Amino acid sequence: MLEIKDLVVSFNRSPVLNGIDLSISPGDSLAIIGESGAGKSTLGLSIIGLVEGEVKGRIQLGQRDLLTLSEDEMRSLRGKEIGMVFQNVEDALNPLQEISDQVTEAMTVHGFKADASNRSLRLLEAVGLDRETADKFPHQMSGGEKQRALIAMALANDPQVLILDEPTASLDALTKSDILDLLRSAVAGKMALVITHDIATAAKLCNKIAVLYAGKVVETGRTEDLLSSPRHPYTRGLIRSYPNMTTTKDLQGIPGRMAHGVAGCPFHRRCTQKIEICTQQEPKLLPQKGRMIACHRGGIVPLLELDGVNISFEARRVLSDVSLTLYEGETLAVVGESGSGKTTLARAVIGLYQPDSGGITLEEKAVTKRDLDFYKTVQMIYQNPKESLSHRMNVFSLVKEPLDVQRLGSAEEKALRVKRALGEVELPADDDFLGRYPHQLSGGEAQRVAIARAMVLEPKLLIADEPTSALDASVQAKILRLLMDLQEKRGLSILFITHDLALARKVSDRLAVLHRGKIVEEGPTSAVISYPRHEYTRVLLEHASNLGDDRNSGWSDENVLQIDRRDAILSA
Amino acid sequence: MNASRPPHGNFINYLLALVAIFSLNFILPRMMPGDPLHAIYGDEALVAMTPQMEAYLTEKFALNQPWSSQFTAYASGLLQGDLGYSYYYKDQVSTVIMGALPWTLLLAGLALIIATILGTALGIESGYRRGRPLDRGLIASLMFLSGFPDFFVGILLLLIFGVCLGVAPLSGATTPYSGATGLAYALDVAHHLILPLSALVLVQLGGIYLLTRNTMVSVLKERFIMTARAKGCSDSRIRYEHAGRNSLLPVVTATGMRLPQIITGALFIEIVFSYPGVGSLLSSSLDARDYPLIQGILLLVTVAVLTANLGVDLLYRRLDPRVRYAH
Numbered sequence: 001m002l003e004i005k006d007l008v009v010s011f012n013r014s015p016v017l018n019g020i021d022l023s024i025s026p027g028d029s030l031a032i033i034g035e036s037g038a039g040k041s042t043l044g045l046s047i048i049g050l051v052e053g054e055v056k057g058r059i060q061l062g063q064r065d066l067l068t069l070s071e072d073e074m075r076s077l078r079g080k081e082i083g084m085v086f087q088n089v090e091d092a093l094n095p096l097q098e099i100s101d102q103v104t105e106a107m108t109v110h111g112f113k114a115d116a117s118n119r120s121l122r123l124l125e126a127v128g129l130d131r132e133t134a135d136k137f138p139h140q141m142s143g144g145e146k147q148r149a150l151i152a153m154a155l156a157n158d159p160q161v162l163i164l165d166e167p168t169a170s171l172d173a174l175t176k177s178d179i180l181d182l183l184r185s186a187v188a189g190k191m192a193l194v195i196t197h198d199i200a201t202a203a204k205l206c207n208k209i210a211v212l213y214a215g216k217v218v219e220t221g222r223t224e225d226l227l228s229s230p231r232h233p234y235t236r237g238l239i240r241s242y243p244n245m246t247t248t249k250d251l252q253g254i255p256g257r258m259a260h261g262v263a264g265c266p267f268h269r270r271c272t273q274k275i276e277i278c279t280q281q282e283p284k285l286l287p288q289k290g291r292m293i294a295c296h297r298g299g300i301v302p303l304l305e306l307d308g309v310n311i312s313f314e315a316r317r318v319l320s321d322v323s324l325t326l327y328e329g330e331t332l333a334v335v336g337e338s339g340s341g342k343t344t345l346a347r348a349v350i351g352l353y354q355p356d357s358g359g360i361t362l363e364e365k366a367v368t369k370r371d372l373d374f375y376k377t378v379q380m381i382y383q384n385p386k387e388s389l390s391h392r393m394n395v396f397s398l399v400k401e402p403l404d405v406q407r408l409g410s411a412e413e414k415a416l417r418v419k420r421a422l423g424e425v426e427l428p429a430d431d432d433f434l435g436r437y438p439h440q441l442s443g444g445e446a447q448r449v450a451i452a453r454a455m456v457l458e459p460k461l462l463i464a465d466e467p468t469s470a471l472d473a474s475v476q477a478k479i480l481r482l483l484m485d486l487q488e489k490r491g492l493s494i495l496f497i498t499h500d501l502a503l504a505r506k507v508s509d510r511l512a513v514l515h516r517g518k519i520v521e522e523g524p525t526s527a528v529i530s531y532p533r534h535e536y537t538r539v540l541l542e543h544a545s546n547l548g549d550d551r552n553s554g555w556s557d558e559n560v561l562q563i564d565r566r567d568a569i570l571s572a
Numbered sequence: 573m574n575a576s577r578p579p580h581g582n583f584i585n586y587l588l589a590l591v592a593i594f595s596l597n598f599i600l601p602r603m604m605p606g607d608p609l610h611a612i613y614g615d616e617a618l619v620a621m622t623p624q625m626e627a628y629l630t631e632k633f634a635l636n637q638p639w640s641s642q643f644t645a646y647a648s649g650l651l652q653g654d655l656g657y658s659y660y661y662k663d664q665v666s667t668v669i670m671g672a673l674p675w676t677l678l679l680a681g682l683a684l685i686i687a688t689i690l691g692t693a694l695g696i697e698s699g700y701r702r703g704r705p706l707d708r709g710l711i712a713s714l715m716f717l718s719g720f721p722d723f724f725v726g727i728l729l730l731l732i733f734g735v736c737l738g739v740a741p742l743s744g745a746t747t748p749y750s751g752a753t754g755l756a757y758a759l760d761v762a763h764h765l766i767l768p769l770s771a772l773v774l775v776q777l778g779g780i781y782l783l784t785r786n787t788m789v790s791v792l793k794e795r796f797i798m799t800a801r802a803k804g805c806s807d808s809r810i811r812y813e814h815a816g817r818n819s820l821l822p823v824v825t826a827t828g829m830r831l832p833q834i835i836t837g838a839l840f841i842e843i844v845f846s847y848p849g850v851g852s853l854l855s856s857s858l859d860a861r862d863y864p865l866i867q868g869i870l871l872l873v874t875v876a877v878l879t880a881n882l883g884v885d886l887l888y889r890r891l892d893p894r895v896r897y898a899h
Contacts, residue, residue: 050798075805075806086795086798091794092798093799094800095818095892096817098893139894
């Protein structure tokens with residue numbers, strides 16, 4: 001059992017790791033993920049006793065506290081009980097020694113001299129390097145081969161603790177996959193710590209993940225849980241910005257930059273759901289629903305909850321028993337054909353319809369009345385922007401109107417906020433544009449004005465009811481990109497109502513399929529798209545926009561066509 | 573350097589260098605001002621010299637013939653191992669040089685070996701302890717020492733140990749007419765050698781030390797040092813086997829380039845200590861404008877430097893597999 005307790009590592013008195021608590025049991029493989037500079041490598045090096053800064057706390061391996069051991073005792077542990085695989089960078093191997101000699105050395109320095117060179121050859125063979133390669137020098141080997149040699153070296157004395165520092169960085173996809181297979185068998189039964197910024201490596205190699213941010217662990221949990229439903233805003237940001245074949249939403253980053261030594265929660269400057277306490281007090285890593293999370297708000301907060309909402313128009317049930325949760329900074333797409341009740345759902349949330357039964361909760365408070373405060377938090381944009389803008393008002397008064405209603409600020413402040421809002425939606429804020437009337441705007445401009453009007457109050461939730469279906473595709477792409485940017489910057493939650501599944505796939509984190517007023521399927525967008533469970537979802541998928549001739553064989557048909565054409569040209 | 577060349581490509585380069593230097597060796601002394609005959613015999617002798625005698629000597633050294641004929645005589649002599657006749661020492665140039673060469677080999681060779689070994693060792697230790705007192709002390713003192721010209725250090729040593737303290741002989745390589753043999757002779761040689769050798773080593777030491785130390789400092793930052801530490805290698809193993817061996821590579825290259833410096837250094841030192849080596853010989857032959865001797869010595873030095881560089885090249889191939897197997 002490897003236990004790290006309250007580990008603090010500082011360089012020149014500024015802490016790089018600040019109170020780390022982690023434990024790894026035999027058979028466990030723990031990934032440490034996070035951006036560069038989070039302190040990942042420092043953590044690995046402090047376990048093996050090679051960190052140069054000042055180290056405080058406790059690192060307990062069995063009965064021993066590694067931090068109290070002398071340099072000599074520590075040296076005898078290194079490579080024998082604690083093995084470390086470094087990233088295959090330029091010079092991770094001694095350029096003047098043959099590979100087999102370097103592996104042999106790993107044994108001989110611990111006194112295992114007998115048969116060491118034969119054993120080193122066997123080890124190299126086990127990691128996939130033949131006799132010929134074993135006699136090579138590092139400069140004669142490929143990146144993958146060098147990485148294998150580094151692994152063999154770390155495994156030489158069959159250590160109980162294995163630390164892998166970016167073991168797959170700078171490898172191409174196929175080599176990476178081979179190395180991952182090798183590493184998976186290498187870490188089996190050991191206590192493994194995998195330091196990586198590559199989430200896919202963490203997913204393949206580890207059963208647990210700890211997310212490190214500015215020297216603090218902000219979330220830990222089992223790999224599948226943590227990756228499928230991240231609870232800390234930083235974890236979600238990391239996953240959103242990681243290109244992979246699983247998620248379908250466009251990449252989004254995390255606003256701002258990481259800084260060490262921030263008062264309060266280390267993440268608060270980049271967090272979109274911070275409250276006052278976040279800037280003052282450091283959150284503790286506390287257990288929550290099978291995870292450990294360090295967040296004053298208990299992780300990403302549910303912004304909007306619908307619980308068993310029913311709405312009927314006369315005898316017709318339009319929504320029946322609709323329950324949904326929309327989290328802060330997330331896009332929930334509600335997809336369904338016309339008449340499925342999508343728009344009714346949107347209007348029920350904004351307060352245009354009253355549910356017959358069921359509750360709507362906003363920021364963990366039941367919504368009983370729609371007052372000014374409610375509309376400061378929730379705003380809506382509509383399908384047809386020109387109709388949603390009063391044709392008697394110019395751009396300036398249109399965007400300013402919500403401020404007037406809310407009685408926010410003086411005239412100058414209002415003008416400033418209007419200009420800022422227009423800037424955010426990438427519209428000009430000159431007098432000419434401010435004086436225009438809706439009929440003088442293009443469709444895309446009008447929808448931007450509508451978004452600016454919604455955003456001028458800086459709401460938490462934006463309900464977008466088919467916001468782009470009246471626009472052509474290139475304008476639509478820009479408007480959606482704009483919404484995603486606002487989400488990245490502000491943590492805006494979006495309830496996205498659409499009939500277009502292909503569109504929903506690119507913009508939403510989660511997807512709810514509405515059919516005849518009922519939610520028939522709900523889950524992470526990628527899961528719903530890849531493994532639809534409900535028959536209706538499958539039908540929707542089959543009819544979603546597709547650029548190939550046929551959904552399954554469009555590509556190969558295209559090939560056949562080209563080959564035919566080529567044959568025709570050749571025979572002519 | 574393009575390491576993909578096969579070894580014989582290297583030899584051709586060395587051969588070309590040799591030819592170029594042979595030619596220069598011939599041309600340069602003849603561009604010096606003054607008449608060699610006058611230099612040999614001095615003004616007084618010239619008064620006594622008959623025109624026949626002068627003509628005979630000029631004929632013998634081919635000094636009255638065009639440069640092409642002089643060069644032919646020079647080249648054909650070279651091929652036979654004949655470096656010419658020294659009209660100052662009145663003996664074969666090769667014989668004269670051979671008499672002086674062992675002393676220079678002893679002095680410069682030992683200086684090179686000691687300075688390299690000592691400089692590397694100090695550099696490794698100092699680089700490993702970067703920023704600590706030993707490192708700082710060594711840097712300061714060796715930088716200070718290497719700032720002096722070698723003859724100045726020689727004079728200083730001579731004054732302190734030879735004149736003031738009287739513990740070392742003032743000049744020469746042996747005590748004249750001592751008749752000592754065996755161990756006594758060896759001790760006598762060592763006693764005479766110690767001051768010039770120290771002067772040469774002290775001046776050479778700084779450069780080798782600084783190069784090794786700086787290489788050591790940067791090698792210690794390389795990732796494979798971390799790999800070695802993580803394997804559990806001991807400090808001394810990391811210092812010598814991993815960092816030390818890698819730090820040696822530039823030192824080997826630099827030693828090849830340092831050889832001419834050692835030789836010119838030895839020249840000055842030999843003059844300061846009246847040490848009967850090639851340096852003193854060159855100095856007196858320059859005074860006398862003894863062309864054949866000057867040429868012979870310069871040729872010898874050139875060949876020695878080229879040979880040493882070839883040796884360094886071959887040694888480097890052994891030390892660094894990246895050069896050996898470069899592809």
